[in-house]
Amino acid sequence: MNVSRKALTLVLPSFLILLSPAGFAATVEKPPLVSKEAWGSKAAPIPCSRRQVPVWITIHHAGEFWKAGADPAESVRRLQKWGQNRPKLEQPPRDTYWPDLPYHFPIAPDGRIFEGRAVAYEPETNTKYSVNGNIGVDMLGDFEKQRPSIAQIRSCVALTAWLCQTYRIDLAHVRGHMDAAPGQTDCPGKDFYRYFEDGQLKRWIGTAMDGKCPDIDPGAALPDGPSKPIGEP
Numbered sequence: 001m002n003v004s005r006k007a008l009t010l011v012l013p014s015f016l017i018l019l020s021p022a023g024f025a026a027t028v029e030k031p032p033l034v035s036k037e038a039w040g041s042k043a044a045p046i047p048c049s050r051r052q053v054p055v056w057i058t059i060h061h062a063g064e065f066w067k068a069g070a071d072p073a074e075s076v077r078r079l080q081k082w083g084q085n086r087p088k089l090e091q092p093p094r095d096t097y098w099p100d101l102p103y104h105f106p107i108a109p110d111g112r113i114f115e116g117r118a119v120a121y122e123p124e125t126n127t128k129y130s131v132n133g134n135i136g137v138d139m140l141g142d143f144e145k146q147r148p149s150i151a152q153i154r155s156c157v158a159l160t161a162w163l164c165q166t167y168r169i170d171l172a173h174v175r176g177h178m179d180a181a182p183g184q185t186d187c188p189g190k191d192f193y194r195y196f197e198d199g200q201l202k203r204w205i206g207t208a209m210d211g212k213c214p215d216i217d218p219g220a221a222l223p224d225g226p227s228k229p230i231g232e233p
Helices: 005-018 072-084 150-167 190-197 200-209
Strands: 056-061 105-107 134-139 174-176
Touching: 056 150, 072 105, 105 150, 134 150, 150 200, 174 190, 174 200, 190 200
Parallel strands: 056 134, 056 174, 105 134
Antiparallel strands: none
C-alpha cells in the first residue's frame, strides 16, 4: 500500500494517543508529590497478600479538626506512627496493626499532596467494606466542622484526574468513603460530599482529564454546614 508521508503525519499522532498506556488520551500531568523521604516516612513492610489492582478511588477526610499553623508533615508522620502502635495504644486493646499510612495520598490544607502507602497495596479502614482495589485519597481536616480550602479541592481534582488516567479508572468509580461504607460514616464530611451530590466534583475531574483547567468554585457555605475555610483561626 502506498501511503504518503503527509498522510502518516496526520494519522500517527491519533494512533499513539489511542494506544496510550492508561487507555485514555495522555492529557493529565502527574501533580507534584511530597516524597516519602521528604516527609520522613518510616513504613514497615506490607505482606504480599495485600497487593491490589486499583479499580476505585475513594475520597476521605481525616475527621480531625485542623488548627491554623499546624504542620502537615508532622500530622502525616503522627498518623503513620499511630497506626503502627494501635495494638499498644487503643483501649480496649485491639489487634489492629497498620504497617504504613492507611491512605495512599494525604492532601494538606495548603494543597500539598503527600506520597503515602504504595498504590500496589490495599488501604486500611475502620469501617467494613472491601478495601482491595481502592486508592485512598485523604484530605486533612474535618469537613463537618470546617470547609476545605480551594487549594485542597484543586489538588484533589488534579490528583484524581491523573489517577483515573494512569490506572484506567472510570469516573463512575470515584466515590466518597460514605458511598463505600453506607451507614457507617459521614466521611468525607458534608462540606466536601456536597460536590459529589451536585455532580461538581466529577465535572471538574472530567474537565481536567480533557486537558483543560477546571473553573473550581467552592460555592457559598451550606445552610447547615461550616462557614470558615480550613486553616482560618
